[in-house]
Amino acid sequence: xxxxxxxxxxxxxxxxxxxxxxxxxxxxxxxxxxxxxxxxxxxxxxxxxxxxxxxxxxxxxxxxxxxxxxxxxxxxxxxxxxxxxxxxxxxxxxxxxxxxxxxxxxxxxxxxxxxxxxxxxxxxxxxxxxxxxxxxxxxxxxxxxxxxxxxxxxxxxxxxxxxxxxxxxxxxxxxxxxxxxxxxxxxxxxxxxxxxxxxxxxxxxxxxxxxxxxxxxxxxxxxxxxxxxxxxxxxxxxxxxxxxxxxxxxxxxxxxxxxxxxxxxxxxxxxxxxxxxxxxxxxxxxxxxxxxxxxxxxxxxxxxxxxxxxxxxxxxxxxxxxxxxxxxxxxxxxxxxxxxxxxxxxxxxxxxxxxxxxxxxxxxxxxxxxxxxxxxxxxxxxxxxxxxxxxxxxxxxxxxxxxxxxxxxxxxxxxxxxxxxxxxxxxxxxxxxxxxxxxxxxxxxxxxxxxxxxxxxxxxxxxxxxxxxxxxxxxxxxxxxxxxxxxxxxxxxxxxxxxx
Numbered sequence: 053x054x055x056x057x058x059x060x061x062x063x064x065x066x067x068x069x070x071x072x073x074x075x076x077x078x079x080x081x082x083x084x085x086x087x088x089x090x091x092x093x094x095x096x097x098x099x100x101x102x103x104x105x106x107x108x109x110x111x112x113x114x115x116x117x118x119x120x121x122x123x124x125x126x127x128x129x130x131x132x133x134x135x136x137x138x139x140x141x142x143x144x145x146x147x148x149x150x151x152x153x154x155x156x157x158x159x160x161x162x163x164x165x166x167x168x169x170x171x172x173x174x175x176x177x178x179x180x181x182x183x184x185x186x187x188x189x190x191x192x193x194x195x196x197x198x199x200x201x202x203x204x205x206x207x208x209x210x211x212x213x214x215x216x217x218x219x220x221x222x223x224x225x226x227x228x229x230x231x232x233x234x235x236x237x238x239x240x241x242x243x244x245x246x247x248x249x250x251x252x253x254x255x256x257x258x259x260x261x262x263x264x265x266x267x268x269x270x271x272x273x274x275x276x277x278x279x280x281x282x283x284x285x286x287x288x289x290x291x292x293x294x295x296x297x298x299x300x301x302x303x304x305x306x307x308x309x310x311x312x313x314x315x316x317x318x319x320x321x322x323x324x325x326x327x328x329x330x331x332x333x334x335x336x337x338x339x340x341x342x343x344x345x346x347x348x349x350x351x352x353x354x355x356x357x358x359x360x361x362x363x364x365x366x367x368x369x370x371x372x373x374x375x376x377x378x379x380x381x382x383x384x385x386x387x388x389x390x391x392x393x394x395x396x397x398x399x400x401x402x403x404x405x406x407x408x409x410x411x412x413x414x415x416x417x418x419x420x421x422x423x424x425x426x427x428x429x430x431x432x433x434x435x436x437x438x439x440x441x442x443x444x445x446x447x448x449x450x451x452x453x454x455x456x457x458x459x460x461x462x463x464x465x466x467x468x469x470x471x472x473x474x475x476x477x478x479x480x481x482x483x484x485x486x487x488x489x490x491x492x493x494x495x496x497x498x499x500x501x502x503x504x505x506x507x508x509x510x511x512x513x514x515x516x517x518x519x520x521x522x523x524x525x526x527x528x529x530x531x532x533x534x535x536x537x538x539x540x541x542x543x544x545x546x547x548x549x550x551x552x
Contacts, residue, residue: 090372093190094418096388097159097378098126103139104394111139111146114389115154118379121411122418125155125190127199127375130179131164140179147188155190158183159199167206173220177227184231193322195234199257199375204239217252236326236373243307243314250319255326255372258311262332262360262377262386263350264301269458272298272351298459302354303363305370312370328373329364333357333410336385336537338401340451344383348455349537355465355496357410361417365426374421376414385538388414401536404525409435409543413467416494429493432518433469434476434509437541438501441532449534457537462528464507468495474513480528481505503530509544519544 096118103110118126128143130136140158147154158179166172183189184196191197207216217235227233236255246256267275275297308329315325334357335350364371379389383396388411395402413435420426441447443460468476472492479485481502488497501507508522521544 092368092371092422093124093155093373094122094376094414094421095125095127095155095157095190095373096123096376097129097381098143098389099129099378099381100136100139100143101129101131101133101161102380102382102393102395104133104135106139106142106393108142108146108149110392111143112150114379115146115150115152117389117408117411119150119152119154120415122415122422123376125157126379127159128156129159129161129201131161132166137179140183144183144186144188148186154188156183156186156188157190157197157199159201160203161201162203162206163201167203167208167216169209170220173208173216173224174226176221177224180227180233181231184233192234192236192326193254195232195254195322197234197236199235199328200237200239201259202240203237204241214249214252217249222252222254232322234322234326236328243310246311246314247317250317253318253325254320254322255318255328256311256315257328257330257375258307259330259375259377261307261311262330263335263352263356264298264304265350267298267301267351267459269456272459275300298351298354299359301351302356303359305363305367308367308370326372327370328375329371330375330377331357331360331364332377332386333388333407333541334386334539336401336454337383337398338451338454338535338537339383339397343397346383347451347453349457349460351456351459352539353459353461353463353465355467355498358413358417358467358494358496361421365417365420368421368424371421374418400534401538405440405536405538405540407539407541409437409541412543416469426494429469429471431469431546432471432474432511433546434511434519434521434544435467435469435541436464436478436507436509436521436523436543437466437539438464438507438526438528439539440526440528440536442501442503442528442530443537445530445532445535447532447535449532451535453535454537457535460537462501463498464501465498466496466509468497468511469493470495470511472513474511474518477510477512479506479508479510479522501528503528507540507542521545 128140147156160176180196189196207213208220210216222235234254236257237253238257238259312327318325334352337346339346378386380387382402383398388407442462443457468490470490470492474490476490477485477487478499484502486499505528507526511519523542526540
């Protein structure tokens with residue numbers, strides 16, 4: 053999908069003392085506000101546009117995998133293809149048959165759906181009235197939940213955007229009583245203007261909050277100052293300092309605060325406005341001018357996925373819901389679900405780059421967000437991810453390098469789930485390794501990649517090797533044939549702690 057960039061004020065905060073790359077992540081117990089008394093939901097953005105070949109069994113498989121990972125539902129991103137309503141129906145049928153109470157809701161992709169006339173709004177309302185009373189429809193405040201991607205320019209033939217959404221959607225007679233809607237759109241507008249949408253929305257979804265989108269090659273260099281030259285080399289002695297300097301952006305909640313404050317001016321007829329934040333593991337898209345003309349990255353290093361989750365959990369009272377972006381948007385490389393269905397001509401940078409390790413990790417963080425306590429680590433696991441080639445490599449690729457590629461670091465990122473204190477060694481070649489002492493719990497570590505090398509990790513405790521994991525299918529090169537800034541992610545087989 054096309055990304056509309058929300059205008060975010062860039063404030064460079066002061067650098068603090070360097071944090072070691074071996075970071076334990078304990079839950080910080082604290083008093084929670086009244087907003088925490090309501091049920092929390094974790095949902096995943098599911099691109100219906102990539103489900104053209106799906107059968108109901110495919111939907112069942114997705115639902116079962118998501119449910120097992122602590123995800124409560126799918127946001128069904130729908131576009132304008134005439135076959136998509138059939139797939140939406142199949143999704144609801146699969147959810148009903150799954151026996152999981154898995155929830156679904158419609159997320160209208162207003163970057164492609166028409167919205168210039170009342171008839172266009174009637175098509176949206178039809179989705180709501182069709183599924184509002186379905187047992188697997190997500191309900192919030194006893195209303196059918198719905199969202200969007202974009203829509204901030206849609207007036208549906210009315211005098212203004214707020215008037216269009218209110219008169220033709222949220223307050224239209226079709227959406228009353230049992231068909232009433234709880235509408236939490238992702239409008240790319242200044243949160244300070246949310247008060248203008250009274251009557252038109254019941255909350256807001258901060259779609260772009262999953263990435264530090266304000267961090268670009270230019271702003272990165274301004275923050276790093278003299279260290280900016282090290283972005284090109286990723287010298288091992290600079291990685292810790294660079295990571296610390298950029299960490300002020302990774303997992304930051306500045307825009308979440310802006311949204312929550314903006315929603316204070318929104319008056320709804322069904323309770324307090326809902327704030328839904330985003331979490332995402334990655335972003336890389338590589339379309340040339342002859343197709344979607346999108347070729348850029350958002351910064352996703354510095355353990356973005358677990359770090360953003362930890363920020364959400366530490367500020368749990370701010371978030372009524374969390375949406376994972378995404379389950380299956382292959383074109384932008386931020387999928388956590390399995391690679392199946394259709395691809396939007398993204399095979400060159402997606403095939404062979406599994407991300408389900410992040411799906412496996414999701415259960416731990418989703419549970420902590422929903423319950424307020426991190427679950428106990430009962431199995432030793434090692435998660436690893438990295439890009440397939442050096443960031444400064446030159447390839448015979450007519451699309452060219454993506455914008456902001458300079459921010460990337462040639463680093464193997466890893467997260468260790470340890471049941472007890474252990475020694476972890478990361479290998480990036482037969483002759484290159486780094487060893488870390490890790491604590492019981494979750495530890496974030498990293499090391500330099502080696503051109504021509506691989507990824508491998510071991511967990512050793514009491515002189516016994518608990519995990520020794522080298523995933524197949526990954527190698528790190530300095531001579532790619534095409535640019536690929538996607539991540540290869542892997543997780544070791546589960547290993548229960550050895551008995552003493």
